[in-house]
Amino acid sequence: MTATATPAKAEVKTRATPAERRATVIGTVMVLLAVFVFWVFGLGLESGVRSTFNLSLPGERFQNLVWEVNAQWLSFVVAAIMAFLGGLVLRRSHVKWTNVALAIGLGLFALGFLTWAAAEGSFSLVGMLRSTVLLSVPVTLGALSGLMCERVAVINIAIEGQLLTAAFVGTILGSAWGIWAGLIGAMVTGALLGAVLAVLSIRYRIDQIIAGVVINIFALGLTSFLARRVLSQAPDLNSPGRFTSIKIPILGDIPVIGSMFFDHNIFVYAMFLLIIALHFGLFYTRWGLRSRSVGEHPKAADTVGINVYRVRYRNVILGGVIAGFGGAFLTLAQVSRFEENLTAGIGFIGLAAMIFGRWRPLGVLGAGLVFGFARALQQKLGILGTPIPSEFLSMTPYIVTIIVVAGVVGRARPPAADGQPYIKD
Amino acid sequence: MTESGTPPENEPGDKELPDWYARVTGVGSSLRQALVIPALALLSALIIAAFIIAVTDVDILPLWGTDPGEAFRLTIGGIGDAYKALFVGSFGSVRAITETLFAATPLIFAGLAVAVGFQAGLFNIGVNGQMHIGGMAALWVGFSIAAPAIIHIPLAILAAIAGGALWGGIAGLLRARTGAHEVITTIMLNFIALFLVDYLLKTTVFQQPGRNDPISQKAASTAEFPTLIGDYRVQIGFLLALAAVGAVWWLMYRSTIGFEFRAVGSNPDGGKYAGINVAWIYVTVMAVSGALGGIAGANQILGLEPYRGISNFAGTVGFDAIALALLGRSHPVGVLFAGLLFGALRAGGREMQGAAGIPIDLVLVVQALVIVFIAAPALVRAIYRIKTPEQEGGTTFSKGWGA
Numbered sequence: 001m002t003a004t005a006t007p008a009k010a011e012v013k014t015r016a017t018p019a020e021r022r023a024t025v026i027g028t029v030m031v032l033l034a035v036f037v038f039w040v041f042g043l044g045l046e047s048g049v050r051s052t053f054n055l056s057l058p059g060e061r062f063q064n065l066v067w068e069v070n071a072q073w074l075s076f077v078v079a080a081i082m083a084f085l086g087g088l089v090l091r092r093s094h095v096k097w098t099n100v101a102l103a104i105g106l107g108l109f110a111l112g113f114l115t116w117a118a119a120e121g122s123f124s125l126v127g128m129l130r131s132t133v134l135l136s137v138p139v140t141l142g143a144l145s146g147l148m149c150e151r152v153a154v155i156n157i158a159i160e161g162q163l164l165t166a167a168f169v170g171t172i173l174g175s176a177w178g179i180w181a182g183l184i185g186a187m188v189t190g191a192l193l194g195a196v197l198a199v200l201s202i203r204y205r206i207d208q209i210i211a212g213v214v215i216n217i218f219a220l221g222l223t224s225f226l227a228r229r230v231l232s233q234a235p236d237l238n239s240p241g242r243f244t245s246i247k248i249p250i251l252g253d254i255p256v257i258g259s260m261f262f263d264h265n266i267f268v269y270a271m272f273l274l275i276i277a278l279h280f281g282l283f284y285t286r287w288g289l290r291s292r293s294v295g296e297h298p299k300a301a302d303t304v305g306i307n308v309y310r311v312r313y314r315n316v317i318l319g320g321v322i323a324g325f326g327g328a329f330l331t332l333a334q335v336s337r338f339e340e341n342l343t344a345g346i347g348f349i350g351l352a353a354m355i356f357g358r359w360r361p362l363g364v365l366g367a368g369l370v371f372g373f374a375r376a377l378q379q380k381l382g383i384l385g386t387p388i389p390s391e392f393l394s395m396t397p398y399i400v401t402i403i404v405v406a407g408v409v410g411r412a413r414p415p416a417a418d419g420q421p422y423i424k425d
Numbered sequence: 426m427t428e429s430g431t432p433p434e435n436e437p438g439d440k441e442l443p444d445w446y447a448r449v450t451g452v453g454s455s456l457r458q459a460l461v462i463p464a465l466a467l468l469s470a471l472i473i474a475a476f477i478i479a480v481t482d483v484d485i486l487p488l489w490g491t492d493p494g495e496a497f498r499l500t501i502g503g504i505g506d507a508y509k510a511l512f513v514g515s516f517g518s519v520r521a522i523t524e525t526l527f528a529a530t531p532l533i534f535a536g537l538a539v540a541v542g543f544q545a546g547l548f549n550i551g552v553n554g555q556m557h558i559g560g561m562a563a564l565w566v567g568f569s570i571a572a573p574a575i576i577h578i579p580l581a582i583l584a585a586i587a588g589g590a591l592w593g594g595i596a597g598l599l600r601a602r603t604g605a606h607e608v609i610t611t612i613m614l615n616f617i618a619l620f621l622v623d624y625l626l627k628t629t630v631f632q633q634p635g636r637n638d639p640i641s642q643k644a645a646s647t648a649e650f651p652t653l654i655g656d657y658r659v660q661i662g663f664l665l666a667l668a669a670v671g672a673v674w675w676l677m678y679r680s681t682i683g684f685e686f687r688a689v690g691s692n693p694d695g696g697k698y699a700g701i702n703v704a705w706i707y708v709t710v711m712a713v714s715g716a717l718g719g720i721a722g723a724n725q726i727l728g729l730e731p732y733r734g735i736s737n738f739a740g741t742v743g744f745d746a747i748a749l750a751l752l753g754r755s756h757p758v759g760v761l762f763a764g765l766l767f768g769a770l771r772a773g774g775r776e777m778q779g780a781a782g783i784p785i786d787l788v789l790v791v792q793a794l795v796i797v798f799i800a801a802p803a804l805v806r807a808i809y810r811i812k813t814p815e816q817e818g819g820t821t822f823s824k825g826w827g828a
Contacts, residue, residue: 157608157612200797200800200801204801204803204804206797206800206801207800209548209550209608210747210751210796210800211800213550213744213747213796214793214796214797214800215793216744217741217744217748217789217792217793217796218789218790218793218794220741220786220789221786221787221788221789221790221791221792221793222477222786222789222790224784224786224789225477225481225784225786225787225789225790226481228784228786229481229483229782229783229784230481230483233483234483345616348612348613348616351609351612352613355609389624389627391620391621391623391624392620392624394616394620395616395617395620395621398613398614398616398617399613399617401609401613402599402605402609402610402613402614405599405603405605405606405609405610406599406602406603406605406610407603407604407605
């Protein structure tokens with residue numbers, strides 16, 4: 001920082017805007033990561049060691065696609081690009097590219113890491129990317145449920161309970177009357193729990209966090225109780241069918257991308273459609289404007305004739321439907337069996353994804369994919385035999401969320417009225 | 426955090442209670458309501474639970490079509506058996522009573538942890554994580570040093586206090602320095618602690634030699650909490666819990682810092698203008714709360730068989746504590762009684778599971794229902810047609826997060 005002619009001007013120049021401060025932090029982190037990649041992944045490998053990535057899965061149209069690289073060279077290239085991007089972000093003139101640079105940088109870091117981990121061996125890159133998308137589904141859907149509620153200022157930490165109960169009902173109805181009945185039952189269950197949250201927090205104005213905690217405890221208690229009391233005696237109620245993958249013609253045959261995006265069950269396609277619909281709906285329609293106004297300034301919304309209560313009820317219940325859909329994914333697509341506490345924290349990762357995604361559908365998708373990647377990596381690390389304990393990867397979503405809410409790399413701003421009951425005069 | 430809800434009016438002639446409870450729960454702050462609402466809440470929860478038992482009896486369900494009279498008789502009998510077992514298992518014998526006290530011990534510590542937070546306007550959902558960190562610290566002291574019990578146990582508890590206070594303090598510090606809402610950070614810290622414990626249990630420091638799964642070495646016998654009566658499981662942890670109730674009472678109502686806690690809890694802005702360092706209070710409150718959680722964690726390892734650390738050893742205690750603090754109106758003595766009640770539900774629930782075949786998870790359902798009825802007194806009033814106070818305060822002590 002160089003001081004210039006007048007003191008006043010110097011002050012203006014030295015006081016960094018939040019965006020600039022954020023860019024400084026992120027740029028520094030990226031340069032440090034570049035050094036890390038150079039040192040640990042690059043110099044840590046012997047020269048000439050090759051990593052092999054498999055780019056096709058068994059049964060695909062194009063077989064035996066592999067990408068073989070010199071691991072050390074690739075690490076050096078990754079380090080160089082990351083350092084360049086980091087330097088770019090550190091220069092204040094490029095502040096607006098911070099997010100793009102960060103995304104590319106983290107992607108490259110992941111590539112460098114995988115290259116290092118797969119050195120002298122082979123690794124199914126496409127398998128991992130495919131499971132990234134699959135594992136992101138319940139997280140993303142849970143996060144969207146939270147988003148629907150919080151956009152109208154109702155805090156939803158009951159996502160976990162909604163997912164769990166919907167998964168349970170989906171199992172039972174799916175076993176009794178088929179998977180479509182299970183799916184519909186799960187969505188209705190989600191809607192009912194959404195309605196409970198809405199009534200408790202809007203009608204009875206009980207603390208929304210307490211309401212969420214209650215629903216979570218209730219869901220865990222009731223599903224575990226019923227699983228032991230009913231499912232254990234009637235095992236045929238615990239074996240629903242599964243929604244199988246529907247391959248999209250032509251697109252599904254594209255190497256890598258096809259397996260990642262175009263050869264999935266309906267939940268994955270629905271998730272992407274929902275993201276697009278919600279993004280468009282929230283920011284470009286009357287419904288979205290009304291919802292957001294109720295979340296930001298309910299009194300103003302009320303003044304211009306919006307029925308605050310009705311908007312809140314409707315969105316919270318719709319959020320429940322989305323969570324129910326996510327719950328159905330768990331037992332009607334991922335596994336076809338219910339177990340006690342099947343969700344095991346996925347709902348809270350969803351909460352984390354909502355915050356990390358900054359209460360925006362596209363952000364939520366990005367966060368869901370990042371957390372899905374962390375979970376997929378965690379599953380694959382054991383196979384690769386890297387020295388990194390999987391527990392630390394499991395922690396990533398939670399640590400990332402704390403960093404985000406603490407505002408270290410830019411503050412995530414929730415809707416202004418979030419959590420406050422509205423009392424009509 | 427500013428309050429928008431007006432504290433409810435008292436009914437004339439009723440004894441005054443501190444108004445933080447009204448703020449936290451929205452209940453009128455009169456003594457009569459203080460006892461009536463929790464009692465009705467528990468009653469309603471048990472009635473609903475009975476209904477759940479009835480409709481989930483797979484053997485009887487078909488009978489309703491053919492012989493409703495017999496089905497009704499069997500259902501009532503089944504519910505009767507279940508609640509009888511619940512009572513016998515919690516109060517029916519000396520062993521049952523000691524089991525109740527044994528089960529209540531960690532609940533009281535954890536409930537006090539949440540209650541201290543509530544009184545200062547902070548919502549500590551992170552007792553689970555604080556229990557894990559505190560418990561691991563106590564465990565480490567438990568197996569790594571050799572000392573007579575009179576020194577070993579206090580050292581282990583001090584380690585638990587330090588560990589829990591650290592983990593709670595992180596959330597307090599984040600709140601004070603960055604404004605990150607403690608609800609979010611403590612939820613996240615819970616999971617971080619959970620995975621940290623899983624990791625630590627597999628390190629050479631903690632892991633039982635010769636094992637591959639996450640299980641720790643056994644704590645030295647000098648670090649085990651000695652039992653109080655014969656071979657019953659209740660141990661000195663319960664006496665410590667009683668002492669903690671007294672200590673928290675003194676802290677909150679007789680010490681300067683406790684006054685500051687409550688002042689910040691009732692109005693942070695007012696506290697600030699009165700010269701209280703609100704940021705510092707947030708850190709201290711979370712540290713004190715976390716320390717209590719840490720002791721609960723130590724109790725879960727050094728207070729019961731097998732005296733080892735296992736994955737997720739804190740179980741649901743940290744979340745039961747929220748229900749408990751609400752039921753006990755965040756008052757130390759209230760928490761003690763709520764803890765005994767929940768301990769009885771736990772101990773009786775085990776008997777109910779063994780003797781009547783009702784899964785113990787029903788206790789969670791009862792707890793959830795109790796919180797609903799406590800936190801939404803309007804619901805209880807509507808059901809039992811109790812006269813509504815003139816003004817109904819909303820429960821708005823944890824507004825929004827992030828900002």
